[in-house]
Amino acid sequence: MITTNTASRLLTAAALIVGIALPMVLSDFHVFQATQMMVYAIAILGLNLLTGYNGQISLGHGAFYAIGAYAAAILMARFELSYFVALPLAAIICFIVGFLFGLPALKLEGHYLALATFALALAVPQLLKYPAFEHWTGGVQGIFVNKPEAPFGIPLSTDHWLYYFTLAVTLLVFVLASNLLHGRVGRAITAIRDQPVAAEAMGINIALYKATTFGVSALYTGLAGGLSAIVIQFIAPDSFTMFLSIFLLVGLVIGGVGSIPGAFLGAAFIVITPNIASDISKAATGAVYGLLLITFVYLVPNGAWGALTVGWKRLAGMTRRS
């Protein structure tokens, strides 16, 4: 009998092997897409920590993604820091911003929190364009980042190097998140979502936990933003419209709210579906995309990962019976 724990380890190992082998069979464009997908998966994981596990909805995580991207780009382009230094610094900056935003947001719930975070998503691109900050942000023009070459003379093309670099970062942050969520802290975070009164009675400092979860969530999404700046080597305010925030939420729900591997499925959906939609109809891509989205939610209301686990359990049940 395979326990869930071993099953998930086997699955992780298999995914890792596929992940390492993938660039050898894919075209450069598809390697870039796969890199992009991992970046979104980290961002969705960040949103999931907050919305899925802690029950605080955010329609504005694109803002943290943008802040992470700008922080990394400014550190690299204006301060000429290496991306190895810029990336963690950008993540820490996002943690601080997220924590500070989380403090007043404590008093807001449900739709009100949705509005507050949505406002953040709208405000950040506007602030990035604001003339007074142009010296730092480059205004509407944005910032170019130097193409990061593989270090120590590793014989890899930049695209492949960025892929493996992103893969390593992804592996690291997913393992950290999994450990966090399966431990005492994770139980406290979900207890606050499900039973706030009981959680408080048990001595959990709700305010501190919620604000910290906001910070960690922003850290993850901001890290993803920073990675995207390195991967794409260019950022501008218009890459971070409110639709980015909305798509992150879409990815979360499609992948599976409250499931760690679901983030990859959600990320795959937001990277691949627009292409499918435009293949179906060039003229009405958005309409097709919207319909695909609705159909998907109709078929698997609890997300792709939820549907997969249910399917797997049925299959396992059937083989056991026969």
Place this chain on the structure above:
Amino acid sequence: MQPLLQTRGLTAFYGSTQALFGVDITVQAGGITALLGANGAGKTTTLRAICGMIRIAGEISFDGNSIRGMPTESIVRLGIAHVPDGRGTFTDLTVEENLRLGGYLRPSHPELAADMERVFGYFPVLKQRLRQQAGTLSGGEQQMLAISRALMLRPRLMLLDEPSFGLAPLIVQEIFRIMRRINEEEKVSMLLVEQNAKLALDLADHAFLIETGKVVVAGKAADMINDEGVRRAYLGY
């Protein structure tokens, strides 16, 4: 004589927990039937099943026709008025609005006004509370409003779920007295769920006693009052 309401082999589930295990009850036209039993025996579930509020298996017929699987709104249209546990009044609306909603299925104005007067004949206090929010009424007044709301439907059968719940004994006596008047004057049949068995048996002519989702004793109310064994074992007085 054909009974007004009859259930055969009624079973019901809440999720995966079975709450009813084949309940057979009948309600005669014009009569008052009591459904007795301890907490959690399945009394409230039976009423909900009759009203189509939960999924069931088995057969329910009203006036000889099957009503199984019909939506609640349609069952109500046949003349079955349910006064649920917790009374089901619209606490944010006024007394008058609650009564108007009771007569929702017959919205003709003169008739509605006449029915309201008729209801005030039983519960005069409601007339003074007409513009008050239902949630601000006392417990007894809210129960009166709940019964009145059901009466506005001009029902043929009333399902009453513990009308005595949480009320002072004097008020309970008054309400039960008025229920008897309503039964006689309006010719409306009643299926009454009660924990207070003595109170219910005094009012009812037939009674069913259920335990863990099954009918264990059935018969005339008068016989049940006098049956020492039943009284000791199930009714506890």
Place this chain on the structure above:
Amino acid sequence: MDLLIQQIFSGLATGSIYASLALALVMIFNSTNHINFAQGEMALISTYFAWTLIALGFPYWAAFPLTIVASFAFGVLVERLLIRSFHNAPHLSLVVVFIGLLLAFNALAGWIWGFLLKEFPSPVRNLNTGTPLIAAHELFVLCVTLGLLAVLYIFFRFTTLGLAMRAAALNPTSARLVGIRVGWMLALGWGLAGALGAVAGMLVAPIVYLDPSMMIGILLYAFASAMLGGLNNPAGAVAGGLIFGVVENLVGTYLIGHELKLTFALIVVIAVLLIRPAGLFGKVIVKRV
């Protein structure tokens, strides 16, 4: 001084457009606790429908009511055919359905009617109010919105159907027990929301021109207005819209210029909500433990 009064009136006019769409959001929120993010795009489709009627030669005063009726039917259809199938879905999944609808309707509008700005007529464009303080269309917008509010008030307060809709929203179980078809009441709510959105679209189009991105910003303002006034209170939502419109206009004119006025207005709303979480006029819902 005159500039100030002018700005207040013009704020009231745009505010009342936010108010109509906010009312539409409240219609659906009240009975389902959902914010219909596609409300703005449904209004967009309605406005294009009206534009088409007028382009076909219908007079304004025929196109206006026809569009309202068609939008009502459109709202009912969307609920019956689509939203109803999701009534057991988790809350966040439904949010994604609304997002899907938003994208689909938006793209549909662009596909059918194109992305060029279209001029939408105002029935009072050539009239003169006799004062430079308020433009004719602004006055028209204000009157229509206040009229709508009065009609809704009468409908919900005095008609049996209005009462039944309120009952279905307050307590669906009890509503079924008096014979109300709760599912249809929800559909009617969607219909009313569709009609209200159509009015908002037809009122704003003469001011900003008609194009597929017209309603996105207004939806956000309506969302904020409804919360400012209280999501469960139609009159509060209208008040919220008017206040929002005026504050936004004054702040944009006198304080920080037009680039940041959206951001600033939202910060004001959030600040208010931090102090009064149920909105300025919303009913506080006490949570029982």
